[in-house]
Amino acid sequence: RAKRPAGAPDKKIARPVTKVGVIGAGLMASQFALLFLRRLQVPVVITDIDQARVDKGLDYIRGEIATLLSKGRIVRDEANRLNALLTGTTNRADFADCDWVIEAVFEELGVKQEVFGDIENYVSPEAVLATNTSSLSVEQIGAKLKNPERLVGFHFFNPVAVMPLIEVVKTPATNDETLSTAMVTAAKLKKNAVITRDTPGFVVNRILAKVLGEAMHAVDTGTSFETVDAAVKPFGLPMTPFVLLELVGLKVGAHVLDTHHSAFPDRFFDSRSLHELADLGRIYEKDGKGNIKGVDKAALKIV
Ligand code: 3HC
8 A cells, every 4th residue: 555645644534626716827827727627627717816817827728728639638528628617717706616726826925915815705614725835934825814724835846737746835734634635636636745844945946946046146256157057057957047947937036036045044145136137037048059148237237
């Protein structure tokens, strides 16, 4: 018999997940909304602050369903069923019958607290609430909850369809039913789940922040982007630090570095220069031969 993962409660106490609510319709949220649809085959409703954002998320998910169909990964009937199970709304009241609600809104504590404080008015007290935060404290995110025992961190990695891990973050308040539901849900999504402590960056981002922060610091102290990139390439990483930063999103990356720098100022660099580049929207340009060239900050008048 398979051994229970470290710290995981009995899966028999997991609650059923019959409808999923996704708050935030950005790229990360849309990627995992698709995963919930495909692996759980239950209704999935997505929401955001306006209809245009909701429509963009719906278009992305429908486009990915069409791609799965064209690659022969799913058949026409399944594509139709997944499209029928997917809805979008700007009204959080439509989450009333969701028993699993997960958010991937802007990485700001106050925004996430507002989202959970409000959603609790619509869902049942047993519904599991999950946050995909990259590095904020899950316990603090749930500070305004009446039932913080049903809050858990459920942290995906980019690209969601490919990366095999979910970090399940347990706060001191998270109860066994919630943790068990999270572990069983992760298994249904066909991901490996690890239970982590509620510490800044959990496990993976704590380590990644070190690598990405050091790469940015090298640039800030006079080494060129192309030198850092070329130096790191032979180490066999699937992506070099700057390419990875663009994949996760420069603003998300900057927030991850901010969280680590505030928590451990003597161990992590600040992210000022990454914020500047995030405002520009890019770090580097490609030279067409698989190499990168740093954007010229001086020419762009930001230094
Ligand atoms: N979205 C969806 N699918 C993608 C994708 C994307 N952005 N990028 C690649 N894929 C899919 C491809 O479609 C392909 O699927 P297929 O076999 O069904 O056609 C499959 O992945 C492999 O693609 P490639 O052949 O292009 O594969 P590569 O060998 O170049 O690998 C990679 C691509 C998997 C993205 C690899 O470069 C990698 O592992 N990179 C590291 C990613 C990483 O470290 N992610 C963690 C970031 S940290 C994070 O997200 C946490 C956050 O809190 C900050």
